[in-house]
Amino acid sequence: MSQRGPYAKGVAKREEILGRALEIVARQGYRGASVQVIADAVGLSQAGLLHYFGSKEELFTAILRKRDELDHLSRAAPSDPRDARDAFVQVIAHNSEVPGLVELFSRLAVEAADPEHPAHAYFLERGEVLRETIVATLAQLRRPPALPPETLARIVQAAADGLQLQWLLDPTVDMAATMEALLNALAQEGHP
Amino acid sequence: MSQRGPYAKGVAKREEILGRALEIVARQGYRGASVQVIADAVGLSQAGLLHYFGSKEELFTAILRKRDELDHLSRAAPSDPRDARDAFVQVIAHNSEVPGLVELFSRLAVEAADPEHPAHAYFLERGEVLRETIVATLAQLRRPPALPPETLARIVQAAADGLQLQWLLDPTVDMAATMEALLNALAQEGHP
DNA sequence: GTCTATAGAATGATAGAC
DNA sequence: GTCTATCATTCTATAGAC
Numbered sequence: 001m002s003q004r005g006p007y008a009k010g011v012a013k014r015e016e017i018l019g020r021a022l023e024i025v026a027r028q029g030y031r032g033a034s035v036q037v038i039a040d041a042v043g044l045s046q047a048g049l050l051h052y053f054g055s056k057e058e059l060f061t062a063i064l065r066k067r068d069e070l071d072h073l074s075r076a077a078p079s080d081p082r083d084a085r086d087a088f089v090q091v092i093a094h095n096s097e098v099p100g101l102v103e104l105f106s107r108l109a110v111e112a113a114d115p116e117h118p119a120h121a122y123f124l125e126r127g128e129v130l131r132e133t134i135v136a137t138l139a140q141l142r143r144p145p146a147l148p149p150e151t152l153a154r155i156v157q158a159a160a161d162g163l164q165l166q167w168l169l170d171p172t173v174d175m176a177a178t179m180e181a182l183l184n185a186l187a188q189e190g191h192p
Numbered sequence: 193m194s195q196r197g198p199y200a201k202g203v204a205k206r207e208e209i210l211g212r213a214l215e216i217v218a219r220q221g222y223r224g225a226s227v228q229v230i231a232d233a234v235g236l237s238q239a240g241l242l243h244y245f246g247s248k249e250e251l252f253t254a255i256l257r258k259r260d261e262l263d264h265l266s267r268a269a270p271s272d273p274r275d276a277r278d279a280f281v282q283v284i285a286h287n288s289e290v291p292g293l294v295e296l297f298s299r300l301a302v303e304a305a306d307p308e309h310p311a312h313a314y315f316l317e318r319g320e321v322l323r324e325t326i327v328a329t330l331a332q333l334r335r336p337p338a339l340p341p342e343t344l345a346r347i348v349q350a351a352a353d354g355l356q357l358q359w360l361l362d363p364t365v366d367m368a369a370t371m372e373a374l375l376n377a378l379a380q381e382g383h384p
Numbered sequence: 385g386t387c388t389a390t391a392g393a394a395t396g397a398t399a400g401a402c
Numbered sequence: 403g404t405c406t407a408t409c410a411t412t413c414t415a416t417a418g419a420c
Contacts, residue, residue: 010385013385031306032412034412034413034414035413035414035415036412036413036414044386044387045386045387045388046387046413046414046415047386047387047388047389047415047416047417048385048386048387050414050415050416051385051386052385055414055415056413056414056415103302103305106301106302106357107299107302107303109298109357109360109361110295110298110299110302110357110360112361113295113360113361114223120361123361124361124362127358127361127362146377146380147373147374147377148373151370151373151374154355154358154365154370155351155355155370155373155374157354157358158350158351158352158353158354158355158357158358158370159347159350159351159354160350160354161350161353161354161357161358162349162350162351162352162353162354162355162357163346163347163350163354165301165302165350165353165354166319166346166349166350166353168301168302168305169301169304169305169312169315169316169319170316170319173346178343178346178347178350181339181340181343181347182339182343182347185338185339188338201403202403205403224394226394226395226396227395227396227397228394228395228396236404236405237404237405237406238395238396238397238405239397239398239399239404239405239406239407240403240404240405242396242397242398243403243404244403247396247397248395248396248397
């Protein structure tokens with residue numbers, strides 16, 4: 001399980017730090033999440049923490065990548081369309097438990113508009129993978145689509161991101177239920 | 193046209209400032225839009241500008257309100273559903289011309305999650321009005337809805353906000369065309 | 385690898401003169 | 403109402419010792 005070669009220990013420690021940082025951000029929120037705060041939480045000095053990540057922006061980008069990994073978002077989606085839908089909805093439902101991560105994600109999504117931002121590539125890649133998964137899932141439904149699959153995928157992604165903004169503003173919004181309703185409607189599309 | 197009573201001049205000047213600030217933010221972007229930068233652009237000192245708005249957060253909230261006003265978003269939507277749809281799509285199309293405002297909107301949407309933030313009420317109200325308009329428009333279609341109108345309205349709003357994030361990240365994304373496709377699909381819902 | 389200390393900068397807000 | 407000047411924070415990044 002342990003990695004070989006140079007940096008093996010460094011990599012392991014880095015992962016350990018990320019795991020803890022993830023929990024902190026999830027609970028305490030990104031609000032004013034300075035490098036100092038994260039450093040305290042993981043038991044390092046500010047400089048000690050930056051030693052592993054180089055900059056604040058890279059640190060928070062790494063946190064988002066780690067989150068995707070833990071959410072199994074890097075795995076292939078289930079082959080059955082209903083299972084894929086359920087998995088997607090469950091990830092969204094779980095997001096309700098980690099407001100700080102939703103806030104971090106949404107905030108970086110805006111800041112990463114700058115091509116120079118370390119998270120720029122992350123968001124581009126993540127969006128592409130997500131939409132490809134959605135397109136593949138829709139293809140398995142073999143239903144006459146009212147819209148091009150790529151367009152539908154973009155809309156589903158947009159709905160997921162937009163629901164997060166609504167939920168951050170008003171936590172009574174049920175992101176998962178709303179998304180499930182949308183996906184069910186899409187699956188029945190053209191079959192009233 | 194001119195207002196009477198106390199503050200009349202102050203209000204007018206405030207509006208004038210907002211109009212210019214709006215143009216600046218629209219073009220130059222919100223990136224690093226400090227109070228100082230806006231102040232320079234409108235021909236005031238930093239302190240002079242804050243005299244009218246009290247704080248940075250209130251200034252930027254006022255800019256968003258002014259934008260809605262200029263976009264006629266405070267007006268009632270056209271009674272014909274197709275006209276309402278077209279008006280909505282046109283606002284979105286226009287947004288492509290003002291990236292800085294889209295960035296400002298998206299950024300404040302996250303920060304306003306905090307109930308103490310001056311823009312919190314703005315986003316709550318704006319969302320409610322928008323969704324009510326969508327619900328009212330959908331009702332005029334008199335079609336059997338696959339989803340509760342409130343849910344659909346939430347999804348349309350979410351899609352609009354989410355598409356902005358995608359577009360900020362990748363300006364080749366066509367927000368207006370995607371939204372139009374969604375709205376057309378909704379209008380045909382249950383009528384393949 | 386980790387810490388202490390500090391540089392260095394940016395910015396929002398306020399006091400007070402005019 | 404507007405400006406100048408200044409305060410007061412906050413935070414990232416780096417240098418250098420251990």
